[in-house]
Amino acid sequence: MVLMTKLYKLAALLAVTLLMAACGSFDGEEEQGPAPLLDFDIERKFVKVWSTSVGDGQGYLYNRLTPVVDGETIYVAASDGQVDAISKSTGKTLWSNSVDKFVVGGIGVGDDILLLGTVKGEVIALNKSDGELIWTEKVGGEILAAPQTDNARVYVQTFDGQLIGLDIETGERVWSYRHTLPVLTLRGTSTPLIFRNAIIAGFANGQVVSFDAETGAVRWSVRVAVAKGDSEIQRIIDIDSAIFEDNGTVYTVSYQGKIAAIEPASGRKLWSNDASSHVGMSSGFGNIYVSGEDGSVTAFEKSGQGARWAQTVFSRRKLSGSATLSSYVIVGDFEGYIHALSQVDGHIAARTRVDSSGIQVDLQTFDNKLLVYSNDGKLVAYKLEEPK
Template identity: 45%
Template sequence: MIRRLSVLCLALPLLWLSGCSSTPENEALKPAELLEFDASAELDKEWSTRVGDGQGGKFNRLQPVIRDGIIYAASADGEIVALRSDDGEEVWEIDVDEPLSGGVGLGDSLLFVGTPNGEVIAFDQLTGEEQWRSDVKSEVLSAPVGRYGIVVVQAFDGNIYGLDASDGSRSWRYDSSRPVLTLRASATPVIVEDTVYAGLANGREVALDLSSGQVKWEARVAIPQGESEIERIVDVNDSPLIINSELYAVSYQGRLLKMDRSSGRPAWEFKASSDGGLAEGFGNVYFSSADGSVVAVNRENGSVTWEQTQLANRQLSSPTAYDNYVIVGDFEGYIHVLSQVDGSMVAREDLGSDGIRSRILTDDGLIYVFGNDGHLVAYKIVE
């Protein structure tokens, strides 16, 4: 219970933090000390820059995104940049003069961010020129995404909106019930062909028709259990992982579930608790557990391939699978590179920031790390 409360205090909005300061000290909750190991690779810095104040002070997860050799990033204080991903040279930079809480998302030719007061703002990807604003009436913590003329936005109140990409007008809305207590995040929807896939705070995964918002199927990823509202938190807190006909989703205090993408029918389940997302490689699905373990689960049968426990309670980012590696960041700003084969430590680097909350990106032989304090750094892994 103490472990769960500790994680919750880090994730809930500030108005709930007053009751968290009295959490008792407990040796089991202290972050693991980093152990020495024989590194078989190292991270060489290629370039670095600074993007505003980064994640700010409200546990945002503003996520950079890469397309066609350009990396786009935004900060909580309203700065948005487009940089060349190979050398970090600036393409454009703007300041929206107001706080940001969700993004960055991309459409066919637009870039999207969300604000704490419920606005979705669209910009031209090439120039950064603002195109339109749309009000969804609730804080936007996830990245809006667009395809085929529709922009999909998941708001913090649990509702999912389809907006017209030409002007931001509302095309449809999907309403979902939101529990009394949730983690401070919303899963970014994924669009595949004509379907929107999204994880919800009530522990469900839903598939919606992109053009109409009509429900194609709903599936229960986790069932709330326990007597208290804290024990019953089961957020599906990140995007589903989709591989061909397979869909994988993981929840907090619930399970990792493999489903059929077309029907939502489960194939297998694995008991898990994670407030982040998934990665895949070497026939495995990877997740960062709420207790700080990095776990590899076999895609075919749901069995554990390996589990790395040396990073206990270090508040890990979602994992990224790249080449032979699984990469995560932690609350002190360390980048940990693990082997996809057995989870052993391969390399470690200190970003020197106030922690790493966003997922680490990869593109064309480089990895990109966005620190909570706004440092954006490109590295190359050298063996």
């Protein structure tokens, strides 16, 4: 995570240093290192199906460029502007193109287009069949989350607090909304959720807002987290995790705040529990899985009865957002390891190392396989099998 201020939004490297120092020293104690990896009884093993590389991956900033599985193809972008279409069955590159831009948000997928966001606040629309440019539209601040589309409009959330609807054919602005940023905020934005004819987005002030997709009119707003503490760092409550929908319920989690379940038509909060995260969630076995800022993985019961279990052996290992595969929930960490935990009780069942660059992008699954995109651009598909 990277701390940014409204005055120094472009000083990314300095902000990284400041936040790393601050996060480990709220109470004046010296920052602890990551927890060592513990031995465990191996129940499953990760088997590599295929592997390929895409540009420079996440680049040198804290980006979360996320692959998308669409039909038989995986679309993925790198921060250096490379965009690839990859066969999900073989890992072979179907086409590759470059937009010659510093890409920090993506990748969004529609029926016929791919969508990217740049560090200069440009939305780029590409032809899905070959990666050729359709249009570019400058909208404002950095676009750190993948633009989304319902094939009528494109919806873009920017780091400077805007949510914008664009015409899908031309890129022209149809509507916009802006909220006031807190004094300090994490470098990131939530990925908006398209749900029926609404756009649901989370903001840096701890609020989730639902908008009419056509007009941008606010339908409802609900506060997920309330800022607490004496310092501005302690009062950061950003919602940077992608808004997550499961079986008709919307889930969101904030940094230093809460996980909440929301009824999407009315905005009624169904339940909430203490949590702190800025990465994506997953679901399975009646649970919502949260990778916490402290390195914990917690299974919250969908019923709202609280935590079913919590695995705490990954302290300070900077976990990725999770994905579920078979009876396991899987997370990545800053050293490039992926860990499979039992969905029943959280015990460790499998581990392997993808590479040494780390994994900060949410994991994904397709066709009973796991998809991992490392920080250096290594894209790998794995199966989980019983050890021989």
